[in-house]
Amino acid sequence: MASSLLVSFLLLSFLSFASPLPSDTILDAAEILSDSGFVSMALTLEIVSQTLTVQSPSLTIFAPNDAAFSQAGQPSLSLLQFHFCPIPLPLESLKLLSTGTKIPTLLSGHSLIVTSSPSSDQISLNNVKITGGSPIYDDGSMIIFGIEDFFDPNFGLPVPIGSPRSTPRCGSSSTNGSMDFPGVSWFEGASAALRSNGHSVMASFLDLQLEGFKEPTMMTIFAPVDQSMVNPMKNVSVFLRHVVPCKLLWNDLVNFDDGTVLPTYSNGFTITVTRSDSVLMLNGVPVFFPNMYFSDPLVVHGLNEVLAVQEKPKEMAELFYWTGEDGDQMLLGNDEF
Template identity: 60%
Template sequence: MASSLLLTLSLLISLIVYSLSSPLSSETILDASEILADTGYLSMSLTLELISDTLFPNSHSLTIFAPSDPAFIATGQPSLPLLQFHFSPIPVSLETLKSLPYGTEIPTMFQGHSLTVTSSPSDDRVSLNNVDITPLPIFDDGFLIIYGIREFFDPDFEVRAPESSFGCGFLRTNSFGNASEALRSGGYSLMAGFLDLQVLEIKKSTMMTVFAPTDQVLGNRLGNFGEYSSIFLRHVVPCRLLWTDLVKFNDGAALPTHLGGFSINITRSGGILMLNGVPVYYPNMYISDWLVVHGLRQVLSVPWEGTQEGIAGATDESGGSIEDYTPDYEF
């Protein structure tokens, strides 16, 4: 499964921001160790004090997933790579963890190994590598965040891709709430607003796929209020299409949308899947049993707004070269 590209970008931005701050102080590590010990994570408390100077002496931020004392007893003395697998160089807040879609990868200090989100935004829990984390952080000062887990993560864990249930039909009930929250948390607030306000424009019971442009590019297109409905409806397909479904379409396939007379044409350029000349930037941003959302970096234009001629030499509506934003997947 492709990594969640938006998370990767946000993590890179976070690395830049937090690299400008001071390294984690010994006082912060000591405070965290004391709280770990007081909350029943004595083994991790002692481990943190012992390895902090050598494992992350100059870290500016950190997320730690602390195994319980029984886990340490069952496993014995963990190896250094196994410990590194439980440390991420990014402070990942609980709000962020809850918003991440299934299959999102979170980098760790164990080189070449990432943790994988195995829950979805609609769940009432957060799990990584099929291990639930504590409902609230044990410690959180904005730079160092610690969660508890009942067992050690398995570095050899492999995520199972969500099963495709490609369909164009109707369900009895559904809700846009969780999808809207996922969109807002990822920088797609305007599309979330459309989803909330334009519900009556679409039959509430239909399966659908939403192709969501970012706030930055969509904001540049919102001038005439009368065009809002057109902009929204042209990005909605009355079928549930996972990324694995999209890549199975042949070049030239046309996806009908809720905007009458407007279709989304599938092509490929240099191995990249294109929708009316626009690459999918964030596949499977949100998945439910009736709705899938994919992120875009451009608005899908209607013919009279300009032609779509692929990515060669083109620019996206935020001013950058499309090649700068080409997602890292091929088929």
């Protein structure tokens, strides 16, 4: 379990960015990339360094080889962001990550997925192999690995490009805190995903809901990491505050307008969707692991913080939106459910 939580612990350690990487580091890395046969990525790193590297004081960069650049052409800025991880990941740490572990990137809402096992001699992310037996560059703050092709940002997404996205349907949230949970098989999958990604406290809360199953329903769980949960057992309502009575995939969330309000199973507590510099925020907290787990009735998204109560007029706290099949939104009051 410790190896499964490695990425979450590392990222939390680097959330408070102190300063960008020094320019000397970028120049040294670019020179070594070029000398190692990654000329296209070396030139690209120099060009985008002022744009991408200022976002973090440390990075792991996955560099496609020159053949990949020749075939795909010059990548977009967003595609390059998908190849930059905001934490240093030594080779030894990558080897410890279990299959399915998600690695954050600078592309908002997109994570790399480990597709190799710790017992494998070859490490792969998004089914793309890391080449060579060691990093191309490693000074502790910046680590660069060679890869045989560009990563696909759509790898592992539940809704392929061109297919219909699910229609979110938010029903009423229970006033007494009871919930109709999906089938046990879906529950077990969600609980396992939570535990393997550093959300054991929320998984434990989910375990406690096994008693009293009713008819299956749809729901979305926004799960804070364990480190953000202070004395969680003294405030069991924290679980209900992070569960929405409808299925909302990442593609659904990013298409909501700013100010959209979602109901929860905690009576009177709502979640407001906003954006800050294009980053999707829920009550001011960004989604860290989109689509951590998803099944027919259930979706789990990971958060770095607990959702806090938002300051708003009482009458606004009693309203939320519902999205119909045609995509139109309707503002509803709690008394309409």
